[in-house]
Every structure is written in C-alpha cells, then in structure tokens.
Amino acid sequence: MITVENRIDQLFADRSKKRFIPFITIGDPSLAVSEELVIALAEAGADLIELGVAYSDPIADGPTIQRASQRALAAGVTMVDVMHLVSRVRQKGVTIPLVFFSYYNPVLQYGLDAFFHDLAACGADGIIIPDLPTEENEEASAAAKTNGVHLISLVAPTSNARISAIAQKASGFVYCVSSLGVTGVRDELPADLGQFLDRVKASTDKPIAVGFGISTPEQVRFTAKHADGVVVGSAIVREVEKNLALLTDPDKKAEGIGAVKRFVQQLTGALQ
C-alpha cells in the first residue's frame, strides 16, 4: 500500500529541533471553538497537536481534563465529530501532525478496522490510547499499521525493565509519562525525570516526547533538554476553562481564543 509519509515521521526526521505538543479536549466548550483553537495553536507554533476525545471514565486524567471531557460530552461530541473536525482543519491549511488521545472503549465500539481506516482518511496521523498497554495492543497496532497511522506507546517511571521492549515496538514516537499519577499540573516534576528520559532515549532510536504535569515555560525548557518533544495538556485546558465565558460568547470568542493562543506562545517561546 502506497501512502504519503506520515506527518509524525516527517516532523521528527529533523531531531535538531525540539517540538512543542499542546493538547486540547475537542468539543470543550464546542466543536466550533475547538476548530478555531486547533488553527490558533498551529499559528502559535505547535509542532503537533493532541486532540482529546472526551470519555465518560477517563482513569488516566486528573480533574482539569475530567471537567473538559464532561463539557465536551455535554456538548454531544463523538469520535466522528472529532474526525470531521480534522478534515475541516486540513482543508483550512493545517499541515502539522494531528494525533488523537482517546480511551480504548470508544475506539473498540467504533470497530478497530473501521476506526483506523477513518482516522487515516480524515487526515489524522496517529492515536494515543492511555489504557491500552503493549500486552493488549496487538490488534489495534496491526490495524494502525495497515492504515499508515501510528499507535503511540507510553512508558512510565514504573516501567523499568519494560522500557526497552515498549520502545523497540513503538511507532511514531515514545510518549514518556513524566511522573506517577494522572494528568494535571504539578508544582514540581520528579527530581530524577532527566535520568528517566535519558534512559528511554538510550533504549531506542525513535523520537521521545514527555508529558503529564508540565505547565510552565521553565518546565518546558528543562524537559526539552532530555526529549525531542514536550507535551502540555492540563495547563492549556485550564486556560480554556478560565476563558469559558469569552469562548461561549459569539461576540467575544475571538478574544478568548487570543488569550489561549498567547498562553501557548509563552510555552512555544521557551523552545526558541
């Protein structure tokens, strides 16, 4: 099967640059706002965007993303809506890699083959499934491969001996969970985070990105020393939450999007 090279592979072909990866929950507070936010994030210098698919029981997420998921579910957002959004932003000229972040059950209920086919067809490049460890991902992995998209594997500080096996099987990039616990802003990252990231890096030639708990330009700058990409999720979602009044007011929506964009620019600025 002939496909264009996956955008994630293209992005990380040049490892001299550090990549910034923002996350937003799609449909928080509405699909229309999320669409504009994706475009704004790309303009603000995002190198890859994680698109959170809302789920009723997000066990890897802290309160901030739980609330965002609830808002998106209340807005009636489904997996197909997220795919349609990707098609639209592609038509509007967004060319950076777009990666879904979804729990496994919505993917499973969609049907694995249909899901990965549609994921590729809408213009997305991969998916992160936080509750699908390597032992359980054989079928999903095969379906992703068939369709030319990446199923991104995660490693955690507790992975220890599992790191090399996961990293070797990894597709796209290796997502390193910075610390124990769920997603969400932390005052401090673990003291040995750098060593953990270096250990992952040494175990694979694939690019590595780090996420969970990273929220400030200082943290972005620090973690980027040990990784190819840095993910910021909850801090951006919190910024969306702070600006909900603006984002849900048709007359002030642009102002709200501007506020989120400026916040992200501070973070991308840390990598300049």
Next chain:
Amino acid sequence: MSSLTQSQTTLPNEKGRFGSYGGKFVPETLMNALIQLEEAFADAQKDPAFRAELSHLLQEYAGRPTPLYHAARMTEVLGGAQIYLKREDLNHTGAHKLNNALGQGLLAKRMGKKAIIAETGAGQHGVASATVAAKLGLSCKVFMGEEDIKRQALNVFRMKLLGAEVVSVTSGSRTLKDATSEAMRFWVSDVQNSHYVLGSAAGPHPYPYMVREFQRIIGEETREQILKQVGRLPDEVIACVGGGSNAIGMFYPFLQDNVKLRGVEAAGHGTDTDKHAATLTMGKPGILHGSLTYLLQDEFGQVQEAHSISAGLDYPGVGPEHSYLKDTKRVTYTSVTDQEALDAVKFLCETEGIIPALESAHAVAEAIKLAPTRSSEEILVICLSGRGDKDVATIQAALDAKQERGEAL
C-alpha cells in the same frame, strides 16, 4: 443445562482472559504493579504459611465457616423448594467482603506495602478493608461516591471509627463506578507505597481471578455443608450480582456439578427504563476499569450510569468471568427490581427474623419467585451475602414513600 469442562474451570489463561473477557486495560504506570501482584499472589498461594495464616484469621477472626441454614418457615410459606441460606451475613463486619479483604490485606503486608486503598459502594468492602487495615497495622484510604456516603451513613461512620480515611468522590454519578475510577487514579499516583484492595471480581487481571480465589470459600463450604446436612448437592444456587464477588465465590466450586446457577442483577426501576444496573441482561461487551466485560454503555462507548436502590449493585460493569459464564450459558442471569428487593427484605424479616442487605435481598426476591414453581424435593441455596443493618434508613425511607402514596406496606 451444561456443566463446564475441567479446562474451562482453569480460567483465566495467562493473559488474564476468561474466553475473550478480562485482560489488563490500564495505564502503563500500573502494569508493573499488576505483574508484581500476580507474582506475589501466585507465590502466596504456594506458601503453606500464608494459607495457614489466612485460614486461621478466617476461622478465629471472621467467624468462618458461616452456617448453611435451612429456612424452614420461608420454605413453608412459599410452599415449594427447600430453601437454604448461606449465612455470609454472619461474617465479622456483616458481609462476604471480609473474605477477600483479609486475603488481600495479608498479601499487601507480604509485599511490604504500608498502605491500602479501596473503593466501596454500599460501604461493606470499605468497612472490611478498614477492619483489615486496623488488624494488620496498615493505613487505609477508602474512596466512596458522595451519593453513597449519603445512602450509607452508618458504614461511613464505621470506617472512620476503624481509623480509615473516607474520600468523598464527586465526579460522574458519584457512586461505585466513580469511586472505583478515583481509587485507580489515586493508585496510579501512589503505586509504589500502596496496594489497591479491589473489592469486586472486576478490574484488571489478576483481580477477577484473585478475588474469586479468596471468595470461593463460600461455595466450598456450602458444598460440604449441604452434602453433610442432606447428603446431596442442591438443585439450584442463587446469588446477587453487582461486580459479582459473592456470586463467583459461591458459583465457582459448583461449575462442574450438575447444579443450576442463577445470578440476579439489579433491575432498579425496571429494565424497560433507563434506571437499572442489569449489566449482563442489558449491556454489551466493552471496557471498564481495566477489564473487557459486559457494560452498560451508549453506541459511542460512553459508560452509562447505573441505578439500584442497593449501593453495592449500582455498577454499570460486571466481573469478566460472569460475562464468560453468561456467554457459555453455564449461569443464568436474571434481574429483580428495587421494589421486589424491598418486598424480599420484609419477607425475610417476617418469616425468618433475618434482615438481609438490600444487595442480598435481590437473590432472596428471585428465590421467592422461583421456589413455589419447584417441588418440595428440590433444594435451593441462596447466598445471603450480607446483613441489612446498614440499609435500615434506606428501607425506612422507601417504605415511608410507599405509605405516602397510599399503598400497602
């Protein structure tokens, strides 16, 4: 009715699957903890000292074996099958939950953990975990939905009295599902110090297997007791199913016998409404809390809220082995409504002088329907999984509401 073959009772397989159900669908952060738990449990099972200590505690501390009691008046009033009650309600702390909590508590200690965490619905597993933590000198944090904290005030107080911290969970439906999610989230953050004492035969492998192994004593004793008392096996065994730990503990030792097995789910306001917890009856396979199993969900895979008057059955998932036993038709799964369960509470109080837990009352309600259709030669065993002291406020409120509507009690 089909009996399972030997190979089917040796499940789960090495991947933690019962047929296609089960597995380990959890964040990577937890994978090594589950693998270590699997190894520690296998190791403990092989250790005569561990088995002896557990057996000693079950006997001297929990009060096992619990009686198998011939409910003669209930039998007479219903006028059909001979009814026997397996009195798990007479366990220390008032329910079968202690069997598993003791086992996992000893295992936590063996693994060198200083803290345990637990989820609870009705509070029975929370009380059992708090009890074991006190007994073994571990700290204990219990996650409980805000809604259940209201429904089960007595058990909340008991847990605090026993020295546990009760964490109120305000996300989602504020019941057992969300308490379990929150307990798992906390475990992800504290996995190196704490052991998660999951109280149901649900969750990721090895929990469904391990909980069954700690609960199978219910069925093993029942089997031995009925053979001793009557000289033969029962015709049918009935147990309520929320996550399904008392049911799997009761059923498992009978899987290869010519004994009918019946699991009773909570139909809430009725399975024709959207307020029920009849997962096996109305759900379809999906993933919740780390396990592939029947699940109440919408067409997009979003988990739906369950409803039952009994907090312990108010759960949209079910243990994966039950999903397997449903598909293989070895166990029949039915459901009874809130009202039928309440009526059963009253019936058992008045005929036998036993106040059953609302959860267990679902099994009693099924027996009330079934017994009159059977001959007096037949033997029907009900797993009376817990006592109803914790439920008296809920029961009173329901009876008051009924009286206000002008209906007979």
